[in-house]
Amino acid sequence: MESVTRLSTGISGLDEMLYGGINHGSIVAMVGPPGSGKTLSSLQFLHASLHSGRTCLYISANSSENELVRHSRCYGWDFEPFIKSKQLMLMRIQPVQLTQSEGSMHLVSDYLNKLPRVVKEIKMEVVVIDSITDFLLLCKSEIESRSRLLYLFQILKTNGSIALITVESDVNSDSTRHGVVEYLADGLIVLRRVQSTDLSEIVHVIQVAKMRWDKHMREIRQYDFTDKGIVVYNKYEVMLNDIHVR
Ligand SMILES: Nc1ncnc2c1ncn2[C@@H]1O[C@H](COP(=O)(O)OP(=O)(O)O)[C@@H](O)[C@H]1O
Numbered sequence: 167m168e169s170v171t172r173l174s175t176g177i178s179g180l181d182e183m184l185y186g187g188i189n190h191g192s193i194v195a196m197v198g199p200p201g202s203g204k205t206l207s208s209l210q211f212l213h214a215s216l217h218s219g220r221t222c223l224y225i226s227a228n229s230s231e232n233e234l235v236r237h238s239r240c241y242g243w244d245f246e247p248f249i250k251s252k253q254l255m256l257m258r259i260q261p262v263q264l265t266q267s268e269g270s271m272h273l274v275s276d277y278l279n280k281l282p283r284v285v286k287e288i289k290m291e292v293v294v295i296d297s298i299t300d301f302l303l304l305c306k307s308e309i310e311s312r313s314r315l316l317y318l319f320q321i322l323k324t325n326g327s328i329a330l331i332t333v334e335s336d337v338n339s340d341s342t343r344h345g346v347v348e349y350l351a352d353g354l355i356v357l358r359r360v361q362s363t364d365l366s367e368i369v370h371v372i373q374v375a376k377m378r379w380d381k382h383m384r385e386i387r388q389y390d391f392t393d394k395g396i397v398v399y400n401k402y403e404v405m406l407n408d409i410h411v412r
């Protein structure tokens with residue numbers, strides 16, 4: 167079998183589930199409810215990609231560049247030198263803006279054109295989009311979201327980039343209203359909250375639901391937030407944690 171080079175996600179437990187990391191040229195969607203760690207894991211992935219020497223583009227729909235740099239420092243990830251050396255382009259693109267004209271407020275948006283344009287012009291080896299949800303919400307029909315997403319994915323494929331795209335799912339469901347991302351992406355990582363077996367707490371779990379053209383584990387693993395980022399545990403570590411808690 168042809169050997170493939172994989173890019174580490176920066177989360178060792180997740181790398182194990184992916185037999186080393188994300189395959190070259192893959193577009194991976196990460197789906198999860200609010201607070202499940204999508205932004206955190208995307209920054210962790212960014213940090214690992216920069217340290218492996220890749221050029222990176224990180225597009226945020228919600229947070230400013232300063233906020234991202236500042237929050238990342240809390241986990242020991244310093245992006246500033248990479249921004250200075252132009253290995254990293256960190257940018258916020260606001261999906262909609264409120265403007266005032268003729269005495270009333272209007273929503274304006276160029277996001278549907280701007281996002282693909284930026285990805286095309288700033289050609290980087292790794293692209294992170296956190297999140298794609300507003301892009302999909304701005305589309306007026308399912309066929310429009312599918313076509314626009316296909317266009318964006320074509321650009322990423324032409325550039326040969328590895329992409330991680332986060333998608334917000336509904337709080338009580340594994341899937342999003344925008345199944346099209348899950349369907350079109352090469353890989354799908356699902357984050358979920360579930361009740362622990364003794365019903366005493368809600369725990370976070372992660373699963374690699376698909377990884378086209380590549381092998382991956384199917385098991386569901388527990389993960390947690392730490393001051394070094396996200397940590398994905400294997401069964402043995404979960405048991406040790408339980409013993410430790412008792
Ligand atoms: N050092 C930490 N210790 C404990 N919890 C943390 C820590 N850092 C982040 N979190 C948790 O991470 C979550 C934020 O994750 P975030 O990546 O913003 O989620 P999402 O992007 O999916 O909405 C918060 O709910 C917070 O509880």
Ligand SMILES: [Mg+2]
Nearest residue numbers: 204205206296
């Ligand atoms: Mg987020």
